[in-house]
Amino acid sequence: MKHKTIEIFLFIDALGWKIVNDHHFLTGLLPHRRRIDMQFGYSCSAIPTILSGKTPAEHGHLGLFRFAPEESPFKSLARLAWLFKPASFWNRGRVRHHLSKVLKKFYGFTGYFQLYRMPLWKLKFVDYCEKRNLFVAGGMENIANLHDTLSKKGVNFHISDWHLSDAENCLAAEKAIEKGKNFLFVYTASFDGVLHDRVGDDKAVKEKLDEIQKLVESLYRKAEKYAESVQFTIISDHGMTPLAGTVDIMDKVAQSGLVFGKDYGVCYDSTMARFYYLNDNARSVIAEIMKEFPGHFLSKEEELKYRIYRSDRAFGDEIFLLDAGIQIVPSDMGGIPLNGMHGFAPENEHSFAALLSNRELPEKIEHVADYFNFMIERAEKL
Numbered sequence: 075m076k077h078k079t080i081e082i083f084l085f086i087d088a089l090g091w092k093i094v095n096d097h098h099f100l101t102g103l104l105p106h107r108r109r110i111d112m113q114f115g116y117s118c119s120a121i122p123t124i125l126s127g128k129t130p131a132e133h134g135h136l137g138l139f140r141f142a143p144e145e146s147p148f149k150s151l152a153r154l155a156w157l158f159k160p161a162s163f164w165n166r167g168r169v170r171h172h173l174s175k176v177l178k179k180f181y182g183f184t185g186y187f188q189l190y191r192m193p194l195w196k197l198k199f200v201d202y203c204e205k206r207n208l209f210v211a212g213g214m215e216n217i218a219n220l221h222d223t224l225s226k227k228g229v230n231f232h233i234s235d236w237h238l239s240d241a242e243n244c245l246a247a248e249k250a251i252e253k254g255k256n257f258l259f260v261y262t263a264s265f266d267g268v269l270h271d272r273v274g275d276d277k278a279v280k281e282k283l284d285e286i287q288k289l290v291e292s293l294y295r296k297a298e299k300y301a302e303s304v305q306f307t308i309i310s311d312h313g314m315t316p317l318a319g320t321v322d323i324m325d326k327v328a329q330s331g332l333v334f335g336k337d338y339g340v341c342y343d344s345t346m347a348r349f350y351y352l353n354d355n356a357r358s359v360i361a362e363i364m365k366e367f368p369g370h371f372l373s374k375e376e377e378l379k380y381r382i383y384r385s386d387r388a389f390g391d392e393i394f395l396l397d398a399g400i401q402i403v404p405s406d407m408g409g410i411p412l413n414g415m416h417g418f419a420p421e422n423e424h425s426f427a428a429l430l431s432n433r434e435l436p437e438k439i440e441h442v443a444d445y446f447n448f449m450i451e452r453a454e455k456l
């Protein structure tokens with residue numbers, strides 16, 4: 075039996091509007107195209123927004139870590155501090171990768187969990203936002219996610235397993251079509267990795283886009299066999315800004331005489347430093363230090379515009395955003411600069427996300443946070 079329509083939404087991490095145009099990506103198959111405002115932050119902010127239609131201000135995911143000594147799930151680790159010496163051993167990439175796995179299992183986290191470069195001594199001061207698998211039923215606690223909403227509406231859907239590779243996810247989607255599913259949310263993440271590494275290498279980017287195009291065409295052809303019409307839409311979360319320089323904020327703040335955990339807290343993401351002030355002196359010392367760095371503290375108006383303003387200041391009392399292309403190195407996320415990074419001002423030409431479809435797009439979709447309702451509206455029409 076053929077469906078009337080199969081609806082496919084393919085998420086491609088970091089498929090920015092600029093790269094889509096520079097490479098004329100899938101112009102023939104998906105002629106309806108739009109530049110989309112990215113969700114301020116990183117994929118860890120955008121994915122929960124895409125999967126729920128809620129903003130970081132509402133769902134509470136901005137950076138992976140936040141300074142929250144009272145709520146840190148890692149407090150018990152402090153007693154094992156003697157175990158994590160010497161620091162040079164525990165800071166090795168491979169060791170941290172394995173330790174992340176052990177901690178993930180120990181704490182029963184089902185979401186994406188990586189320690190990155192977060193110092194082990196700092197863990198007892200921080201909370202981690204993605205403890206749960208956002209893609210599955212009940213994955214966002216009291217917020218209904220895509221899985222919950224489609225289930226409630228009785229849609230015959232398939233949502234990817236984010237642990238799988240792009241090829242595995244596309245294959246699983248094709249199998250789901252064979253089994254009669256007619257709404258698919260397919261997740262792919264490897265384009266992001268290629269761009270972090272090789273954003274300026276046109277040949278490498280093109281090769282990767284060609285690879286994705288093959289997956290898209292195969293999935294499209296499969297759907298055509300099982301439906302009279304296929305509605306195919308690609309969505310992305312942000313673009314990728316080439317490296318323009320680095321700054322060492324961590325060292326300057328560490329040398330200020332302020333004591334972490336007593337005077338202030340901070341999370342160093344790759345493109346922003348989120349400060350938590352525990353006294354007024356810390357606020358003025360840090361304001362002075364930050365004057366020399368290329369960037370600015372976000373105003374309340376900017377936080378509201380970027381949909382990250384929270385009165386409880388969970389994301390930091392003040393957020394210092396670096397100018398486009400300038401990375402914080404070292405940060406809690408890494409010790410070396412990457413050729414490309416996202417998480418800069420959404421207005422930067424490299425920041426915009428992209429929406430590509432074979433069907434006309436409604437006017438009202440302008441921001442990553444608009445995808446969710448669009449997907450639900452399309453699902454309701456099946």
Ligand SMILES: [Zn+2]
Nearest residue numbers: 088117266270
């Ligand atoms: Zn990325």
